[in-house]
Amino acid sequence: MTSNIGKRMSREERREQILESALKTFIEKGYNGSTTMDIAKKADISEVTLFRYFDSKKQIFMDAIEPILVSSLKESLVASKDLETIEKLEYILKDRIKFISKHHEVIKLILMESQINPEIADFNFINQITLLLQDLIKEAGIDLKNEGIPLRLLMGSILSFLYLPEVNDEEINNYVEKLINIIKK
Amino acid sequence: MTSNIGKRMSREERREQILESALKTFIEKGYNGSTTMDIAKKADISEVTLFRYFDSKKQIFMDAIEPILVSSLKESLVASKDLETIEKLEYILKDRIKFISKHHEVIKLILMESQINPEIADFNFINQITLLLQDLIKEAGIDLKNEGIPLRLLMGSILSFLYLPEVNDEEINNYVEKLINIIKK
């Protein structure tokens, strides 16, 4: 071996480190553009070691995106139960947009692969967000007969934070407050 | 030859037909996920014929997306010169969103490949749209110090028509009119 110093890790640590490296690689090159060798190099291990931790490239991909995929669709229930409905919408929106803004690279990866990878398409990512937003709109008592304009404004806002993500929490709070004011009417 | 009947085309026709088939393939599978064989099969020709028309897969891709790429960034100058600035914004927005909604698949493909393909990233697609919108906002005299909220509303709206594209022209007109009313203040 050449320089194996400081490379040894516990199985758990290594697994997590591989998934991190894999995610970075997939974000840079997409699923089909990433090779298992790319991922191994980024994790600074050999390709053989990589396959000692995962059965296939597909499995690596799934395990890598899973935490974000799950978290991004999970409503932030914490502390939102006590709020009035319109305030709940505001709270959840702020919380979710902060999350999306923070993880915009991974979420764009998921959106990307949704178009071309049947297994990812099955998650119906956009569809699930749409349903979630429709629920919130209904719950907040905002006119749904308004030809879907509130829904489109909300979805558009979320997407804008994916593609124009350079913002801090203050700016997000500010934007959402003004957006809620617009939608309330 | 087995069944060559009705397959012969003029060079121009065949070229266009290959580009159409290629675009469909790329939309379905992405650039890296599409093989030249896939494209040839969709065009109902042999792979050899395909390479008689194009030098490389990359060239096919570029030639296939080019018309949409160019058109989507071109302001619709027609008849927009005589309009007042706020009406110009409304007119252009309606026109561009109709275009985007109509070609949402190709534009999503471009956005997708922008993330992973350096040559496509060079087009700075999102950046160019941002600049275009900023110009229009400025020209329309809409408060730019408003922390970029109008810009984000416009960009978000455009993106929403990429991901929630099932609309007709009436709905787009209606949405844009209400959006302009919101932004005007």
Added chain:
DNA sequence: ACTATATGTAAGTAAGTACTTACATAAGGA
């Protein structure tokens, strides 16, 4: 009828790629 053009089939090349097998070695805990 002749000729340019469009297309096909067959076959191959060179490179890449997911994943495997076999064997060696060093580190860490018991």
Added chain:
DNA sequence: TCCTTATGTAAGTACTTACTTACATATAGT
């Protein structure tokens, strides 16, 4: 000290894929 565990190198397998070469054939226009 022993043994489990993490990791490496070397080599290979089976498959895919962009792109080429060579040769044959049918069609359309002149």
